[in-house]
Amino acid sequence: MIYNVIGGACGFGEYGKTVNDGSVAGVSWLWKNGSGCGACYQVRCKIAELCDENGAYVVVTDYGEGDRTDFIMSPRGYSKLGRNTYASAELLKYGVVDVEYRRVPCRYGGYNLLVKVHEHSRNPHYLAILILYIGGTFDVTAVELWQEECQEWRRMRRAFGTVFDAENPPRGDIKLRFQLSGNAEQYWVQSKNVISGDWEAGAVYDSEIHLG
Structure with missing residues (x-):
């Protein structure tokens, strides 16, 4: 070390x-x-x-x-x-x-998993998000956003670290779901909140997902 x-x-x-x-x-x-x-x-x-x-x-x-x-x-x-x-x-x-x-386990008292719109994001052409306060012993291995027009989930790219991005994200409010890995299991969990359609760089959204 x-x-x-x-x-x-x-x-x-x-x-x-x-x-x-x-x-x-x-x-x-x-x-x-x-x-x-x-x-x-x-x-x-x-x-x-x-x-x-x-x-x-x-x-x-x-x-x-x-x-x-x-x-x-x-x-x-x-x-x-x-x-x-x-x-x-x-x-x-x-x-x-x-x-x-x-x-x-990570201990973030009083914090749910948060999603912060990265400073390089530009509405409506490019969205990058940073994931904060990943509690417990979970890793976020993938993130997807909901495409309303074709009724399917679209995978975001891991840009680096816990930053995920997407070109031409959906217009309007954006639904996200996260693939979690930990404790010898892997599953998806959907954010209870959305990223509002008028999102700006630096905005922070509470997913209301608590990982303890």
């Missing part, structure tokens, strides 16, 4: 810097072509005299790749590996430490 500063290849932007109080990480093979964005992990280091037994709880907000590393952690996340302030300072001197980790 490498101690570093996280950017935001998931598309989370400022949210990626502030989620989980800044305890975030970039990952390599856990990235899963972007569907690993937003996943939560308990990470513990293995230096007995310095490392806290509970370790750090981090949220994946980036793609990170380094020499023999699984996690590239934010300064705040990395510091939580230590037993105390002194131990955290000593760990910083290592820079790279051996860790063990496990996927844990």
Whole structure:
């Protein structure tokens, strides 16, 4: 694991810097072509005299790749590996430490899955959405929008991370459904709300889907 500063290849932007109080990480093979964005992990280091037994709880907000590393952690996340302030300072001197980790449910108290219209979207010709607050241990593996004129669901393209897009989206209100993968199962769930036909870049819609 490498101690570093996280950017935001998931598309989370400022949210990626502030989620989980800044305890975030970039990952390599856990990235899963972007569907690993937003996943939560308990990470513990293995230096007995310095490392806290509970370790750090981090949220994946980036793609990170380094020499023999699984996690590239934010300064705040990395510091939580230590037993105390002194131990955290000593760990910083290592820079790279051996860790063990496990996927844990994400806990977003009071938040349902949200859909944010990406800043590059242009109504009515191009729609890109960013998915936020994916609770539990679920990954969003696909998104579809409803085509009223032909009565069928149309697959959106995963642009990168948790950003999905579509050229020439349907006019009027837009219905979405999400393919969820987790707990050895995969299924579709439809948003209870729609994206209004007058959507603008930056608008946020509550799906009213709670994943815990």
